[in-house]
């Protein structure tokens with residue numbers, strides 16, 4: 001098995017006509033390796049955990065070279081101006097800038113900084129939805145809400161996301177796992 005090949009345990013049930021379970025099966029499923037992952041910090045400039053993680057990963061890359069991780073990882077400081085000023089954002093919330101309409105809107109002199117930056121990041125990590133887009137983007141945030149360590153994901157069917165959650169749950173006492181529904 002290649003070093004980066006993903007393995008998932010697939011589980012399914014066979015139901016009879018009344019919906020009763022007649023058979024349960026499990027099998028290993030081999031998935032394609034992740035080709036590219038992105039770790040983002042500082043999407044909100046006053047949330048410093050992700051900034052520190054990105055800085056530490058970049059330090060490790062300098063020390064260990066590109067083989068620091070088993071797959072290629074791009075590290076990104078998403079909103080460097082807001083990080084520098086330790087503010088949530090400069091002109092507008094960057095979390096609201098990655099929808100299709102904003103990513104394709106024309107840039108003018110009056111375009112908010114975060115919209116310009118989101119379009120730059122979309123070129124770097126995407127384009128969103130294209131075959132060249134990163135396989136996984138991990139965007140790190142802090143919150144003052146009492147939610148502990150929380151993973152917010154966009155799908156319940158992605159095996160890698162589910163395995164990351166399982167890995168974290170095995171190592172920390174409380175990990176929330178929330179599915180976020182978005183339009184795009």
Ligand SMILES: [Zn+2]
Nearest residue numbers: 044047141142
């Ligand atoms: Zn945030």
